[in-house]
Amino acid sequence: MAPSSRSRKPPADRSLVADRLHSAAIHILRRLRREDPAMGLSGPRASALSVIVFGGPITLGDLAAVEQVRPPTMTHLVRALEHMGLVTRVPDPHDHRVVRIAATHRAHAVLAEGRARRVGALTQALDGLGERDVATLSRAAYLLEWLARSTTSHPGQAVPPSRRSFPG
Amino acid sequence: MAPSSRSRKPPADRSLVADRLHSAAIHILRRLRREDPAMGLSGPRASALSVIVFGGPITLGDLAAVEQVRPPTMTHLVRALEHMGLVTRVPDPHDHRVVRIAATHRAHAVLAEGRARRVGALTQALDGLGERDVATLSRAAYLLEWLARSTTSHPGQAVPPSRRSFPG
DNA sequence: GTATTTAGTTAGTTTTGCTAACTACTATGG
DNA sequence: CCATAGTAGTTAGCAAAACTAACTAAATAC
Incomplete structure (x- = not known):
């Protein structure tokens, strides 16, 4: 299924990542809503x-x-x-x-x-996930919050989050 | 709790991560909706x-x-x-x-x-993010999709995603 | 002392989601 | 061959969450 092109660092097309994040956010929330x-x-x-x-x-x-x-x-x-x-x-x-x-x-x-x-x-x-995946998601949660708050027409003001600024 | 076998990664309490992911997903979608x-x-x-x-x-x-x-x-x-x-x-x-x-x-x-x-x-x-953060989010998107599909009453069938199974 | 700005509400609409009940079709078992 | 059971989608009716536009009330500014 996943075309495992196994290179070191696939350049990770940003618009593709954005698209997938978008879908993932929608799907995880729909799943969670069922518990409501x-x-x-x-x-x-x-x-x-x-x-x-x-x-x-x-x-x-x-x-x-x-x-x-x-x-x-x-x-x-x-x-x-x-x-x-x-x-x-x-x-x-x-x-x-x-x-x-x-x-x-x-x-x-x-x-x-x-x-x-x-x-x-x-x-x-x-x-069901390993430590590393949980850590990845922890960091991702932080990044997503940052992304949600950036791009709000303060292009110059936003400062990319430091990798060290969060314990994840 | 379970001390990470790797270096200084904090244990990353899963319910805390879950909570933050939950909020992050909500906020990123609300942000995106404004572009609709x-x-x-x-x-x-x-x-x-x-x-x-x-x-x-x-x-x-x-x-x-x-x-x-x-x-x-x-x-x-x-x-x-x-x-x-x-x-x-x-x-x-x-x-x-x-x-x-x-x-x-x-x-x-x-x-x-x-x-x-x-x-x-x-x-x-x-x-505005570095390669590493983009890679983190790419992997996170994959993990989130997996999470959205797991816990769907097929507890035995779900298989944790391999770290190598996705180019992220 | 009017005029403008700000905080919140009301009114009305749209989209998204659900369950329950229905229609139409397929498949199965005498 | 037909009755019955199951499956795929739709319809109907509801509620939550979001928006814009227009309003009220209060504070500030000139």
């Missing part, structure tokens, strides 16, 4: 909640930026989380326009459990 | 079309399996692609239940251009 119903916390919700829980209270706009979505989308996500009793809106006393989103007690518990479920499938799959 | 409108081919459509174009005609069911979605979802996607004049349904002469999905002329052109456009942002970002 069991826990009632979808990917986008879990991701947003994770930011709130680990980063502390954050404004809706900033949360939208971090999560790479538009404000209206985040309004919906936050509302859903609010209905689930996982976050509360805390109005800013100094600036009455802004709303800070804070995690409730339950959020910590639910997130821990939810993550265990959803990411559990992936974790289990990772067990 | 420029080419009129969304992620799922581009992904499916890519399979058809490069793999040749394929039944709807098989395509759904490859793309990790249910048949009704693929029916929708195929219909959209059909309306865009990118694929045609070819009934199987031997088994009148099955429908093969084939790419049209335009599909090749659109996909080539679309890839340049859509994945262009990612490709460009990749240019």
Whole structure:
């Protein structure tokens, strides 16, 4: 299947790599989504909640930026989380326009459990891999986050991540 | 835990890696989605079309399996692609239940251009990376595809990918 | 003290995904 | 040869997630 051209360093056509990464990201998320119903916390919700829980209270706009979505989308996500009793809106006393989103007690518990479920499938799959492959994916996760944040029309500002800057 | 037999690689807790991969996949896709409108081919459509174009005609069911979605979802996607004049349904002469999905002329052109456009942002970002990081991501793409297909209730059948089996 | 900018929400649409139930066809077992 | 069981896809109906456009309310600027 894989045309194993066994050379030292195939130049790795970047657009081909980009294309494959794109497909891979789509497929892994679709696979993971199948675990959702069991826990009632979808990917986008879990991701947003994770930011709130680990980063502390954050404004809706900033949360939208971090999560790479538009404000209206985040309004919906936050509302859903609010209905689930996982976050509360805390109005800013100094600036009455802004709303800070804070995690409730339950959020910590639910997130821990939810993550265990959803990411559990992936974790289990990772067990089938060797140390080196896991290390490769660890580094890849870091690179992908960097890629997601670069190319955002700050071409000059973005600095390629140092290979030493992350333990993966 | 299991101390890496190699040098100073940290053990890389698998559930942590899984969590970070999960977030990274979400964020990279959201970033990529912003490029969609420029080419009129969304992620799922581009992904499916890519399979058809490069793999040749394929039944709807098989395509759904490859793309990790249910048949009704693929029916929708195929219909959209059909309306865009990118694929045609070819009934199987031997088994009148099955429908093969084939790419049209335009599909090749659109996909080539679309890839340049859509994945262009990612490709460009990749240019900011060194050979080694690109190689890491190339290998990661392969591993992610494997992960997406594993843990699918064929626990015995899945075979961890050989490190040599892919030129990345 | 109006005018502009900023933060968030509301309204409405589209895409993507699901399950359940259906149609149409194939294959099998008397 | 026909009844029955299984398979491939579609239809119907639903929900989540995303967008843009247009709005409200509040802060800042001139």
